[in-house]
Amino acid sequence: MATRIYVPKDATALSLGADEVAAAIAAAASSHTLVRNGSRGMLWLEPLVEVETPAGRVGYGPVAAGDVPGVLAAIANEGAHPLCIGLVEEHPYLKSQQRLTFARVGVVDPASVSDYLAHGGYEGLQKALAMAPAEVVKTVTDSGLRGRGGAAFPTGIKWKTVHDQLAPQKYVTCNADEGDSGTFADRMLMEGDPLTLIEGMTIAAVAVGATQGYIYCRVEYPEAIAALRTAIAAANAAGYLGANLCGSGKQFDLDVRVAAGAYICGEETSMLESLEGKRGEVRVRPPLPAIKGLFGCPTVVNNVISLASVPVILAKGAEHYKNFGVGRSMGTLPLQLAGNLKRGGLVERAFGVTLRELLYDYGGGSVSGRPLKAVQVGGPLGAYVPVAHFDTPIDYEAFAAVGALVGHGGIVAFDDSADMAQLARYAFEFCAVESCGKCTPCRIGSTRGANVIDGMLAGDRPDEQRRLLDDLCETMIQGSLCGLGGMTPFPVQSALKHFPEDFAPRRRH
Amino acid sequence: MQGDSHVSSAEAHEQAAVESAIERFGQQPGPLLVVLHGVQDALGYIPPTGIPRIAAALNLSRAEVHGVVTFYHYFRTHPPGRHVVQVCRAEACQARGGAALEAHAKARLGIDFHETTADGATTLEAVYCLGNCATGPAVRIDGRLHSAVTPARFDALVAGQEAK
Ligand SMILES: Cc1cc2nc3c(=O)[nH]c(=O)nc-3n(C[C@H](O)[C@H](O)[C@H](O)COP(=O)(O)O)c2cc1C
Ligand code: SF4
Numbered sequence: 302m303a304t305r306i307y308v309p310k311d312a313t314a315l316s317l318g319a320d321e322v323a324a325a326i327a328a329a330a331s332s333h334t335l336v337r338n339g340s341r342g343m344l345w346l347e348p349l350v351e352v353e354t355p356a357g358r359v360g361y362g363p364v365a366a367g368d369v370p371g372v373l374a375a376i377a378n379e380g381a382h383p384l385c386i387g388l389v390e391e392h393p394y395l396k397s398q399q400r401l402t403f404a405r406v407g408v409v410d411p412a413s414v415s416d417y418l419a420h421g422g423y424e425g426l427q428k429a430l431a432m433a434p435a436e437v438v439k440t441v442t443d444s445g446l447r448g449r450g451g452a453a454f455p456t457g458i459k460w461k462t463v464h465d466q467l468a469p470q471k472y473v474t475c476n477a478d479e480g481d482s483g484t485f486a487d488r489m490l491m492e493g494d495p496l497t498l499i500e501g502m503t504i505a506a507v508a509v510g511a512t513q514g515y516i517y518c519r520v521e522y523p524e525a526i527a528a529l530r531t532a533i534a535a536a537n538a539a540g541y542l543g544a545n546l547c548g549s550g551k552q553f554d555l556d557v558r559v560a561a562g563a564y565i566c567g568e569e570t571s572m573l574e575s576l577e578g579k580r581g582e583v584r585v586r587p588p589l590p591a592i593k594g595l596f597g598c599p600t601v602v603n604n605v606i607s608l609a610s611v612p613v614i615l616a617k618g619a620e621h622y623k624n625f626g627v628g629r630s631m632g633t634l635p636l637q638l639a640g641n642l643k644r645g646g647l648v649e650r651a652f653g654v655t656l657r658e659l660l661y662d663y664g665g666g667s668v669s670g671r672p673l674k675a676v677q678v679g680g681p682l683g684a685y686v687p688v689a690h691f692d693t694p695i696d697y698e699a700f701a702a703v704g705a706l707v708g709h710g711g712i713v714a715f716d717d718s719a720d721m722a723q724l725a726r727y728a729f730e731f732c733a734v735e736s737c738g739k740c741t742p743c744r745i746g747s748t749r750g751a752n753v754i755d756g757m758l759a760g761d762r763p764d765e766q767r768r769l770l771d772d773l774c775e776t777m778i779q780g781s782l783c784g785l786g787g788m789t790p791f792p793v794q795s796a797l798k799h800f801p802e803d804f805a806p807r808r809r810h
Numbered sequence: 811m812q813g814d815s816h817v818s819s820a821e822a823h824e825q826a827a828v829e830s831a832i833e834r835f836g837q838q839p840g841p842l843l844v845v846l847h848g849v850q851d852a853l854g855y856i857p858p859t860g861i862p863r864i865a866a867a868l869n870l871s872r873a874e875v876h877g878v879v880t881f882y883h884y885f886r887t888h889p890p891g892r893h894v895v896q897v898c899r900a901e902a903c904q905a906r907g908g909a910a911l912e913a914h915a916k917a918r919l920g921i922d923f924h925e926t927t928a929d930g931a932t933t934l935e936a937v938y939c940l941g942n943c944a945t946g947p948a949v950r951i952d953g954r955l956h957s958a959v960t961p962a963r964f965d966a967l968v969a970g971q972e973a974k
């Protein structure tokens with residue numbers, strides 16, 4: 302039998318030469334079946350080549366095209382190789398994880414419905430189709446799942462609102478705009494196991510009575526867009542999408558819509574405007590999207606990870622999911638270790654794991670070898686967390702208590718060379734670039750904020766500038782319609798609070 | 811393009827791309843972004859002369875179409891250089907040397923973000939996260955993503971691309 306060899310097609314793996322490795326394997330060995338899987342999330346080992354053996358999948362990484370002959374020889378002779386990491390699933394980085402949402406990512410062939418079914422796929426949808434829609438909604442509510450896009454709103458409660466509307470047309474939309482720096486969980490899931498997202502959206506549609514869905518995916522993710530389109534076509538062909546889902550008589554059609562490089566379109570009402578083909582200006586609420594969303598119809602808007610967590614909740618039950626986690630943060634969160642870390646990647650753990658465990662036990666500390674200084678959690682609107690708070694558990698309420706944000710679970714580590722004043726300035730600059738322009742504090746205040754920091758650093762009446770900066774932050778927090786203007790002050794204020802010395806006047810070069 | 815015949819053939823090419831995008835995508839609900847993507851996929855930019863035609867076909871005002879084109883960072887109204895180099899400016903790449911790379915890229919190419927080198931070879935663009943945040947600094951060149959782009963590696967990648 303031909304040996305199965307896996308070479309990831311994940312974007313990070315591709316950026317490190319995975320296509321060249323796959324081509325070298327294909328050229329060298331015709332007796333192998335080559336599968337292009339997603340990434341296991343041990344990104345420092347990419348391209349991670351895996352080979353199926355009777356004992357399990359054995360990994361080699363990071364493999365360059367030039368290593369391929371040696372790796373193939375080691376595979377053929379079952380011999381040693383310096384890049385061999387042994388059984389992939391025994392690797393401590395993976396073995397200690399609690400993979401529910403990411404259970405199949407890196408394991409399956411993302412383009413294959415039969416592989417998906419062989420790994421427990423569509424068990425959740427089959428259960429949902431056998432239940433009353435209200436029961437499906439209740440299961441999601443009981444699981445404790447909260448939105449993974451940032452706001453942590455209970456998913457089941459949102460679905461119930463849409464379910465309860467009487468309307469001829471409803472929609473399920475997936476927010477795959479993933480604009481936060483330091484986040485790539487949505488991307489990895491869409492590339493590595495897109496059928497899980499598709500199944501989650503289909504369950505949502507069955508639960509709320511929607512017949513059309515859209516995945517709004519950022520244009521910066523061409524690999525994910527291609528993987529989604531392939532998987533949607535495969536699901537349609539296999540009868541898991543379309544006019545008669547699994548013979549249930551229910552309809553659900555799903556399309557990918559490509560965004561156009563505006564961070565604000567990740568805000569849900571801006572995303573809906575964009576899906577309607579308009580400028581991505583934030584809508585005033587009420588009405589809620591669940592009542593009047595896309596084209597004025599009741600609409601579910603959920604993040605990729607929220608939706609992709611639904612299949613396992615339906616398949617294994619609300620209790621199973623809920624038993625992971627702490628307090629009101631239930632289930633697991635796929636955390637993304639990014640920035641200056643030795644072992645960056647994806648770590649799915651139950652809530653309650655601490656920042657310190659993530660940064661040192663998984664991340665291995667800084668890649669530069671210098672001490673860590675701060676982490677930014679939850680994207681560009683998240684606070685900078687100093688070393689003193691590294692024992693904070695990943696838990697929505699515990700993070701709020703130290704003035705920080707869990708958000709989408711991106712963790713960006715900085716070593717002691719980081720310039721917190723420049724990072725604060727960048728927060729304003731980013732807000733100025735990405736503001737939708739609707740509110741003055743956000744549109745004008747952001748540019749003003751960058752100038753004020755420049756003034757402080759130049760030693761131009763620093764105390765006065767500091768007062769100005771505090772006022773400006775307050776004005777933005779109070780006077781902004783959405784989180785872009787309203788939360789940009791959080792990274793700034795946290796940098797000022799924890800690293801005041803970085804804002805001292807500097808001598809010009 | 812120099813001669814008049816080139817200009818008109820370029821315009822005919824633009825018009826054909828606009829018509830094709832309208833025909834293929836114009837029937838979708840809320841179609842404007844989809845149509846604009848169709849045009850930019852075909853041409854690399856959205857020709858301002860196409861805006862009145864798109865507006866008429868989708869029953870929108872020219873101001874609405876123009877407003878959408880200018881709102882989104884991704885859409886361009888001018889042809890880019892033969893190569894497009896996107897450098898990630900966001901925090902996780904900054905944590906791995908992104909600011910130095912950004913300065914180097916501008917100096918190496920002799921242009922600022924959103925400019926094209928005088929010989930028309932390369933357009934430099936700022937992007938805010940490519941989802942490649944564990945192995946940065948990240949750069950995308952003509953659609954191909956790269957990790958751990960040091961200044962020296964940037965030079966090698968750009969030189970390799972310019973040689974193509
Ligand atoms: C400025 C801004 C940007 C946002 N970007 C995203 C994003 O890229 N992806 C996302 O899922 N949610 C994003 N959100 C949150 C959405 O508004 C919304 O809460 C979310 O999509 C709801 O899905 P969930 O309940 O499943 O999290 C953003 C919010 C703001 C204010
Ligand atoms: S805060 Fe900024 S991005 Fe948000 S609605 Fe106001 S202007 Fe737009």
Ligand code: FES
Binds near residue numbers: 901902942948
């Ligand atoms: S921050 Fe640069 S790729 Fe994400």
